Structure formats: structure tokens, C-alpha cells
Amino acid sequence: MTTLAFAGTGRIASVHAMAAEALGVRVVESAADVVVVCSELPQRASDALAALGRGAAVIVEKPLCATLAEADALVEAAGGRVGYAENLAFAPVMVVALAMAPSLGPLHHVEVRATQPERTWGEVATALLLAGDDTPASVSATVLNDERARLQLRFDSGLVATIESSWVRGAPPVWDFQVASATGVLRGELLPVPSVEHNGDPVPLPPLRVHGVPAQLEQYGYVDQLRSFVDDFDARRPPSIDAAFGRAVLRVVDAARASP
Numbered sequence: 001m002t003t004l005a006f007a008g009t010g011r012i013a014s015v016h017a018m019a020a021e022a023l024g025v026r027v028v029e030s031a032a033d034v035v036v037v038c039s040e041l042p043q044r045a046s047d048a049l050a051a052l053g054r055g056a057a058v059i060v061e062k063p064l065c066a067t068l069a070e071a072d073a074l075v076e077a078a079g080g081r082v083g084y085a086e087n088l089a090f091a092p093v094m095v096v097a098l099a100m101a102p103s104l105g106p107l108h109h110v111e112v113r114a115t116q117p118e119r120t121w122g123e124v125a126t127a128l129l130l131a132g133d134d135t136p137a138s139v140s141a142t143v144l145n146d147e148r149a150r151l152q153l154r155f156d157s158g159l160v161a162t163i164e165s166s167w168v169r170g171a172p173p174v175w176d177f178q179v180a181s182a183t184g185v186l187r188g189e190l191l192p193v194p195s196v197e198h199n200g201d202p203v204p205l206p207p208l209r210v211h212g213v214p215a216q217l218e219q220y221g222y223v224d225q226l227r228s229f230v231d232d233f234d235a236r237r238p239p240s241i242d243a244a245f246g247r248a249v250l251r252v253v254d255a256a257r258a259s260p
Helices: 011-023 041-053 068-078 092-104 122-131 215-219 222-234 243-258
Strands: 003-007 034-037 057-061 082-085 107-115 138-144 148-154 160-166 174-181 185-191 195-198
Touching (some): 003 011, 003 041, 011 215, 011 222, 034 041, 034 222, 041 057, 057 222, 068 082, 068 243, 082 222, 082 243, 092 174, 092 185, 092 215, 122 148, 122 160, 122 174, 122 243, 138 243, 148 243, 215 222
Parallel strands (some): 003 034, 034 057, 057 082, 107 160
Antiparallel strands (some): 107 174, 138 148, 148 160, 174 185, 185 195
């Protein structure tokens, strides 16, 4: 049986622990098969590298690390054994949308909106996944009062992805997206109510599979994220969302911060 340990504590460690309990993954204090690294950002890369050095597979919380140099070191050391914990990539809303997006044909519009209390930059990952390209040719950003940001990612295909982020404490949480081509539109929403629409028609979401735990664990992708990583590590497959993708997200965030 796969065992799980943590480097770091706090709310997100508790969320991963609940997902592990839902899947029957045993949490131990040390010598684990998989280590979830959710320590403070300045030590995140060193904790991940230390766990890899002990022979464990690693799941690193977002953001991946503090600098691109640290991200390069993680990518080089990963050996297919580092998963990047972008839980929304595994949320049913995103899984359905990502499966349907190719049927739209070439995209001309991607927009993601998020209002949340913390800057996790998960909306950047969402935009890259929906665009189907994690290497934008250029990034520009406008930050207002250190509470709101508007990012534009321009890709070589001509696609422009727009990200609207807000970190206003006490504001109603929002997370939604829209993807459009010349032939169709996909719209998805996680908050306040999970849903997907194709050309205005509702698309069924898969039923929740885990009972006895908060529904948000599955709706927000935490359960299937851990299931996917554990399955990949057990089979010696590179994880579907890996350190290289985490580096791509960090590269966009760094470019946005440097944007005039």
C-alpha cells in the first residue's frame, strides 16, 4: 500500500490528508513512498529535493517554488517522480472542459476569472491548460491597488488568453472560464456552483464517487489529483501534471510581475 508523508503543515496539508483518507492512502511520519511538499515557499524546493534524494516520489504544492532557478533544479532532478499539485486540473469541471475543447477547433478566445483571498495563481494554470499551450510568446499584466490583476497571454497561434484575478478579502468567491472558437463556446464555473455549458446547453458532470468526505474535495479535484499521482508513481509513469508544468506557470507569473 502506498504511504504518504508531509513536508509542511497548515490548511492545505489537512486537505491532502483528507483526500488520502478518502482513498485509503496511509499517512505516516517518515519513510513514505510519496511526500507532499507544502512547506513555506523559501524552503519548498529544498524540501522537495531532499525527499527525492531519500527515494520518495514528490507532490509539490503550488506555487512550485520561489525562483525559476529552483524550478530548473526540480525539473532536472524530477526523473518523472515530481507531481505539481494543481488540483483544479483534476476537478470534474476542468476534466470535462479539457475533453471537449479540442472539438471546438482552433481557439480565438480564452478567459479565466478568479476572486479568492490568496494568490495561488491557479488561474494561470487553468488558462494554460485550456489554451493547450504552456509557452506563451508574451505576457503582459496590469495590477490595481495590489488587489486585482489582469494578465494577457499571447501565443504564437494568435490566441490571446485573458486572466482576471482578484484578492479582495471578504468578496464573494468566483472562479469561471470561457473558451471560444469560430464554431462554438465552452463556459465553465466552479464557484459558486460547478457547471459546464457548450453553446449555452448544460453538459452533465460525472457524479461524485467518494462519500463521507466534504464534496468540495472531489469538486475541486483534490481526490482525483492524489489518485492520479499515486497511480502514476506506482506504475512508474511520469505524472500528467509535473514539475515542468509548474515551472511554466511560474514563468508566466514572473513575466507578469516584471511587466511594466
